[in-house]
């Protein structure tokens with residue numbers, strides 16, 4: 001082989017490695033079933049605002065026991081960044097409405113502070129959200145909103161979150177697993193659980209701290225999750241990540257029509273932050289031991 005052939009060969013092999021590397025690090029913008037994955041720059045907000053103007057949006061959140069402390073920053077940040085210019089109704093469930101500080105809201109925005117009984121275990125409080133959602137999306141919401149967004153309360157909005165997130169059924173990729181391979185996803189692997197997903201299956205690992213959809217779709221999703229939780233309880237088992245495991249099972253069989261990138265749930269403690277330029281909805285760091293007991 002001549003020196004020239006060596007150089008050409010070397011260049012070709014380097015290119016192949018570079019392409020393989022880029023493919024692994026590439027951020028997907030489309031699911032295999034052709035649903036968009038929402039990253040900054042993939043949409044034109046002016047067009048979406050024209051399409052969705054006048055839509056009424058609900059924001060559902062639980063703030064029970066010590067988590068009441070997160071509610072004011074959550075709501076204040078939502079006033080700054082969440083669906084600005086739209087009619088927004090907050091459905092905030094708490095065990096102590098009197099302990100919730102007053103907040104002033106923008107025009108067209110309403111806060112419903114609703115009572116919920118506090119369960120003893122934090123896992124039960126977290127899962128109780130599905131049961132409450134089943135009823136809320138059946139009885140009240142069909143008359144009040146077009147889309148419902150559901151969120152953890154230990155979060156703050158940190159940048160624009162608007163109608164680009166609306167769709168029939170929308171879920172967010174877990175920010176800790178967006179580069180992970182299928183078998184690294186933390187699905188429930190116990191065949192006895194209603195949330196079971198076998199190895200080799202699955203699309204994404206979604207985080208149940210931010211999702212949404214039409215009232216009808218959230219009714220179907222919460223009904224599935226609640227039924228699975230009850231069935232597991234009867235067998236004296238609990239899915240590894242509680243309602244999030246059932247949520248992932250539902251979304252495996254009922255593909256979301258839109259997927260949100262980790263811009264929509266970020267935690268500054270996570271690696272690969274250089275790939276996520278916008279941090280629209282950020283986890284508030286908490287002492288798990290302290291706040292859950």
Ligand code: UDP
Nearest residue numbers: 062063064065067122125126152153154292
């Ligand atoms: N939650 C609550 N009180 C509790 C435990 C949980 O209100 O004592 C609600 C709250 O909305 C919280 C959500 O359940 O954001 C999920 O729990 P957590 O945020 O602790 O789960 P993590 O995000 O740490 O997995």
Ligand code: MN
Nearest residue numbers: 152153154209
């Ligand atoms: Mn949380």
